[in-house]
Amino acid sequence: MTVIGQIRKGAYFDSVTLMRVGKEIATLAGVIDAAVVMGTKSNKAILKSSGLLSATFNNSDDTDLLVAIKGETEAAAQTALGAVDGLLKKTVHTTTNAGESHSANLTGALAVIPGANLALISIAGRYAGDEAMRALESGLHVMLFSDNVPLEKEIALKKLARKLGLLVMGPDCGTAIINGVPLAFANAVNRGNIGIVAAAGTGLQEVSCIISNEGAGISQAIGTGGRDVKQEVGGIMFLEALKALAKDEQTRLILLVSKPPHKDVLRRIQKFAKTIRKPIVTSFIGASATEGSPSSLEEAALTAVALVRGQNSDEIARRLAARDEEIRRIAKREAAKRKKAQKYVRGLFSGGTFCAEAQILFKDMLTGVYSNAPVGSTKLLRDSLVSQKHTVIDLGEDEFTVGRPHPMIDYTLRNRRILEEAADPETAVILLDVVLGYGSHPDPGAELSGVIRQASRTVCVVCSITGTNQDPQNRGHVEAALRRAGAIVMPSNAAACKLAGRIVQCLGKK
Amino acid sequence: MTLVSIGDQVREGNYPFHSRFRRAVNFRCGSQLVSLVDEEIGDGPQNIVIRDFDVELIPREAAPLMIKAKTVGLGSHRFPFTDDDYYCSTVPLDIWDPYLFDLNLSVLEKELRAVSPPKSLAFLLDENRIMNFRPGFERAFTDQIRRGVQRIMNGHMLDGVRTLRGCGLGLTPSGDDFIAGLLIGLNLLQQLHGRSHQRLADEIFRAAKAGNVFSNSFLDLARRGLLFGRMKNLVYALLREREDAVRKSAAKLLAIGGTSGADLGTGFLLTVRGEMGVS
Numbered sequence: 170m171t172v173i174g175q176i177r178k179g180a181y182f183d184s185v186t187l188m189r190v191g192k193e194i195a196t197l198a199g200v201i202d203a204a205v206v207m208g209t210k211s212n213k214a215i216l217k218s219s220g221l222l223s224a225t226f227n228n229s230d231d232t233d234l235l236v237a238i239k240g241e242t243e244a245a246a247q248t249a250l251g252a253v254d255g256l257l258k259k260t261v262h263t264t265t266n267a268g269e270s271h272s273a274n275l276t277g278a279l280a281v282i283p284g285a286n287l288a289l290i291s292i293a294g295r296y297a298g299d300e301a302m303r304a305l306e307s308g309l310h311v312m313l314f315s316d317n318v319p320l321e322k323e324i325a326l327k328k329l330a331r332k333l334g335l336l337v338m339g340p341d342c343g344t345a346i347i348n349g350v351p352l353a354f355a356n357a358v359n360r361g362n363i364g365i366v367a368a369a370g371t372g373l374q375e376v377s378c379i380i381s382n383e384g385a386g387i388s389q390a391i392g393t394g395g396r397d398v399k400q401e402v403g404g405i406m407f408l409e410a411l412k413a414l415a416k417d418e419q420t421r422l423i424l425l426v427s428k429p430p431h432k433d434v435l436r437r438i439q440k441f442a443k444t445i446r447k448p449i450v451t452s453f454i455g456a457s458a459t460e461g462s463p464s465s466l467e468e469a470a471l472t473a474v475a476l477v478r479g480q481n482s483d484e485i486a487r488r489l490a491a492r493d494e495e496i497r498r499i500a501k502r503e504a505a506k507r508k509k510a511q512k513y514v515r516g517l518f519s520g521g522t523f524c525a526e527a528q529i530l531f532k533d534m535l536t537g538v539y540s541n542a543p544v545g546s547t548k549l550l551r552d553s554l555v556s557q558k559h560t561v562i563d564l565g566e567d568e569f570t571v572g573r574p575h576p577m578i579d580y581t582l583r584n585r586r587i588l589e590e591a592a593d594p595e596t597a598v599i600l601l602d603v604v605l606g607y608g609s610h611p612d613p614g615a616e617l618s619g620v621i622r623q624a625s626r627t628v629c630v631v632c633s634i635t636g637t638n639q640d641p642q643n644r645g646h647v648e649a650a651l652r653r654a655g656a657i658v659m660p661s662n663a664a665a666c667k668l669a670g671r672i673v674q675c676l677g678k679k
Numbered sequence: 680m681t682l683v684s685i686g687d688q689v690r691e692g693n694y695p696f697h698s699r700f701r702r703a704v705n706f707r708c709g710s711q712l713v714s715l716v717d718e719e720i721g722d723g724p725q726n727i728v729i730r731d732f733d734v735e736l737i738p739r740e741a742a743p744l745m746i747k748a749k750t751v752g753l754g755s756h757r758f759p760f761t762d763d764d765y766y767c768s769t770v771p772l773d774i775w776d777p778y779l780f781d782l783n784l785s786v787l788e789k790e791l792r793a794v795s796p797p798k799s800l801a802f803l804l805d806e807n808r809i810m811n812f813r814p815g816f817e818r819a820f821t822d823q824i825r826r827g828v829q830r831i832m833n834g835h836m837l838d839g840v841r842t843l844r845g846c847g848l849g850l851t852p853s854g855d856d857f858i859a860g861l862l863i864g865l866n867l868l869q870q871l872h873g874r875s876h877q878r879l880a881d882e883i884f885r886a887a888k889a890g891n892v893f894s895n896s897f898l899d900l901a902r903r904g905l906l907f908g909r910m911k912n913l914v915y916a917l918l919r920e921r922e923d924a925v926r927k928s929a930a931k932l933l934a935i936g937g938t939s940g941a942d943l944g945t946g947f948l949l950t951v952r953g954e955m956g957v958s
Contacts, residue, residue, distance in 0.1 A: 209844070555923070
């Protein structure tokens with residue numbers, strides 16, 4: 170066993186970097202322990218007590234960076250020391266035991282997979298645009314998970330991509346399924362012949378899961394990022410994705426999902442859609458619906474399935490009308506259990522699209538709807554932490570995610586809010602979305618059961634689950650856990666919203 | 680790039696370049712540090728907050744920062760400012776509710792225990808968190824921190840501070856952040872109860888001061904009760920706001936650095952709750 174040390178004069182690193190580097194060195198072959206710290210007296214005392222103090226450090230002071238490595242052999246320690254530069258600069262990464270290769274930049278990644286044709290970029294927005302540009306210049310399609318990419322950069326990227334015949338999905342694109350491969354937050358769905366273009370992340374997840382749960386499947390699901398359909402970007406990638414699906418041999422029907430595009434963009438999409446020979450179903454949430462067009466994500470997905478199977482889409486309308494009857498019956502039953510003072514819905518959403526869809530569906534059912542992310546006639550909440558009348562909250566908004574993971578991953582904030590809302594004597598219904606799939610919380614059933622059990626003693630808890638039985642969490646298992654805890658689980662967000670609205674309507678008649 | 684605010688402790692003068700990070704470029708003149716920072720880092724007594732801050736646009740060569748006649752100059756960049764742009768780093772304490780303050784401190788403790796980064800000093804509040812530290816160097820680090828805090832709790836304030844000083848990783852080691860929290864707590868107690876702890880705070884500062892310019896600057900500001908934006912908001916919320924506002928401010932504090940916010944918050948909480956031998 171041997172301890173070696175090295176002093177680096179005037180090198181400044183933040184604690185996160187030093188922690189990471191210390192940990193990575195300690196996992197190298199033949200290394201027993203390691204630390205990378207500033208050379209303060211206290212740190213030297215810690216190095217001493219943990220057997221990492223080297224005589225080399227006698228000449229160091231507070232502003233020096235100390236690298237200490239305890240190895241099984243001198244050679245192992247020296248090898249590890251040689252890796253420190255690379256780890257600090259994070260330009261070189263090791264190969265894991267599973268044979269999965271890592272690289273810290275695009276050039277390195279392309280050297281590992283020379284045939285790659287798509288780059289998924291998830292780094293700070295300020296740098297993401299440049300990296301995406303490099304990827305395009307290298308001939309790669311881009312999925313840009315990062316947000317906060319400047320608008321001008323987004324436009325430049327998309328114009329270049331169009332010129333090169335490539336796709337830029339994003340910025341702020343959280344989900345896609347390309348050639349059967351789920352990217353970022355996506356679900357394990359059947360492969361099939363329905364292609365999706367979406368400028369709404371959880372909207373894409375909802376329709377792809379409903380399609381898969383109906384036994385149909387997805388050819389490609391292309392996200393564009395919500396800003397693509399705004400006037401400034403002009404729907405460049407929405408149109409390019411539509412073109413790509415028009416050419417895609419596996420795609421027999423195209424489903425378009427978005428919050429309302431800008432009117433000019435919508436006109437462009439409609440004009441282009443007329444040139445495509447494949448059937449197209451649209452769900453532009455909140456856009457003034459033309460007669461016969463789907464009124465929810467669920468209806469759009471079911472219509473797509475019916476059309477691709479050669480069935481009449483009127484059958485879907487009849488099926489949903491029958492379901493609405495069932496919703497009325499459940500609503501009456503649940504309203505009878507509530508007290509007179511209970512009169513409001515409190516929707517706590519992890520998916521922004523679901524929060525928007527709820528507001529659109531509530532528009533004709535409830536008055537006095539408030540949100541931190543208002544759509545249409547909904548009013549803006551004064552304080553996102555305090556509900557007013559009927560309130561729907563998008564917990565994925567920046568105000569809730571500072572320093573925290575997204576609410577699809579970390580349920581802490583929402584669980585707390587569920588209990589707060591349940592304690593409000595005016596709350597009648599708590600409405601929740603539960604989004605499964607890759608990247609989401611691994612066990613939402615266990616995470617939510619406790620709070621739902623407690624909340625459902627005083628209020629009605631209505632949930633929808635976006636997911637499939639093939640998802641890592643298994644939709645069936647999650648549904649069973651939520652029902653056991655006392656929740657009413659509906660097959661879609663639209664159905665859950667309608668039930669919540671109906672319960673409150675019944676209470677109003679009490 | 681435009682100037683959003685300038686700290687009330689930034690003095691006129693020429694500040695040679697010291698160091699640069701993704702969200703901050705530091706300049707130093709003697710013991711005074713002035714930082715150009717982005718809006719995410721935000722207000723501070725010695726911060727100049729710049730909108731659309733892009734470190735790549737700041738000259739890499741050692742151009743000094745010049746502050747004169749209500750203008751901040753750096754290379755070819757000029758940022759004029761007015762008196763309205765000054766950030767005030769003190770908290771007005773004219774109105775506060777002792778009962779609410781006690782309630783809010785327990786909210787802060789819950790947040791520190793629940794959402795602090797794994798390797799922060801929140802293990803001093805929750806013993807189970809010790810499992811986040813690897814045996815070897817990391818456990819020796821927690822032992823040293825515990826020893827220092829124990830010394831303070833047993834009435835040996837300066838000895839404990841010397842044990843904590845410089846203990847930990849990074850630019851401002853965890854031990855220094857904890858001491859800064861202690862000093863901020865002392866200053867608050869002094870203002871709330873009208874009992875002077877300034878002499879003790881000065882002694883603590885002298886005991887904690889070492890060769891790290893970042894820590895020294897940070898500790899000096901804490902000793903004088905001059906707070907950066909996120910800490911000021913938390914103190915304000917503890918004294919006057921409801922639980923939700925405390926949680927929100929605590930979350931913003933905990934998001935600072937790797938563990939800095941949580942380390943500082945732990946030192947602050949233990950001090951204002953009277954567990955560090957000063958009440």
